[in-house]
Amino acid sequence: MRARRYASGNRALRGSFGARAQASAAEAYGTQVVDVAGILGTAISPADPDRAIIEPWASGVGGRILDVGSGTGRWTAHLDALGHTVEGLEPAERLVNLARAHFPGVTFHHGAIADLVEADRRWDGILSWYSLIHMGLGELPEALAILRTALRDGGSLLLSFFSGPRLEAFSHPIATAYRWPMADMEQALADAGFADVAQQMGPFSAHAVMSARAIER
Numbered sequence: 072m073r074a075r076r077y078a079s080g081n082r083a084l085r086g087s088f089g090a091r092a093q094a095s096a097a098e099a100y101g102t103q104v105v106d107v108a109g110i111l112g113t114a115i116s117p118a119d120p121d122r123a124i125i126e127p128w129a130s131g132v133g134g135r136i137l138d139v140g141s142g143t144g145r146w147t148a149h150l151d152a153l154g155h156t157v158e159g160l161e162p163a164e165r166l167v168n169l170a171r172a173h174f175p176g177v178t179f180h181h182g183a184i185a186d187l188v189e190a191d192r193r194w195d196g197i198l199s200w201y202s203l204i205h206m207g208l209g210e211l212p213e214a215l216a217i218l219r220t221a222l223r224d225g226g227s228l229l230l231s232f233f234s235g236p237r238l239e240a241f242s243h244p245i246a247t248a249y250r251w252p253m254a255d256m257e258q259a260l261a262d263a264g265f266a267d268v269a270q271q272m273g274p275f276s277a278h279a280v281m282s283a284r285a286i287e288r
């Protein structure tokens with residue numbers, strides 16, 4: 072199934088957020104110049120410390136998981152191999168093709184968060200592993216709101232990002248990225264319709280993880 076199936080009818084939202092965010096991410100991660108597969112890898116090492124965060128979270132979801140910004144497909148395939156029902160969503164076509172070639176038994180959709188606006192289904196869990204890192208104040212709040220609508224009520228979001236004392240852009244090997252203060256990210260999650268925000272890592276770490284529950288509205 073291609074992301075076209077998610078095609079949005081909310082033109083105002085797509086116009087202000089979707090086209091811009093999707094195009095820039097797809098361009099940055101889709102270029103041949105950047106060895107994204109070399110940077111991210113295509114497999115999860117047995118010693119990868121993030122396993123201790125992602126695996127228990129996935130087990131707690133107990134349903135269908137969407138890996139948003141799945142990149143090379145490494146976490147999608149890893150969770151699939153553990154027996155979870157999971158599929159990937161990725162805007163860079165080159166990475167979608169790479170993921171499909173490496174993991175032919177796993178479903179990868181070509182599309183971006185904006186394409187979820189009118190998704191005809193809901194997920195029980197959304198993994199967003201460093202996939203919002205290129206979004207600042209102008210994009211991240213809307214992206215979180217879309218992820219909220221893509222989750223069933225009570226569904227769970229697991230989000231990793233770069234944190235810092237102030238919201239600021241910084242140079243990243245692939246595209247400009249942002250550091251988000253923990254309090255600002257918590258507020259953005261609350262504004263988007265999430266509650267029970269839990270920090271999975273220390274507030275002073277540059278690499279932050281939060282889980283949050285989609286609340287009934």
Ligand SMILES: C[S@@+](CC[C@H](N)C(=O)[O-])C[C@H]1O[C@@H](n2cnc3c(N)ncnc32)[C@H](O)[C@@H]1O
Pocket residue numbers: 092093096097100111139140141142143144145146160161162163166182183184185199200201202203204205
């Ligand atoms: C740092 S990589 C992480 C990839 C993957 N989650 C992992 O941990 O291996 C960020 C990913 O987010 C994707 N991305 C960026 N903007 C996105 C958007 N608006 N919607 C969905 N994915 C996006 C990029 O294309 C890229 O694959």
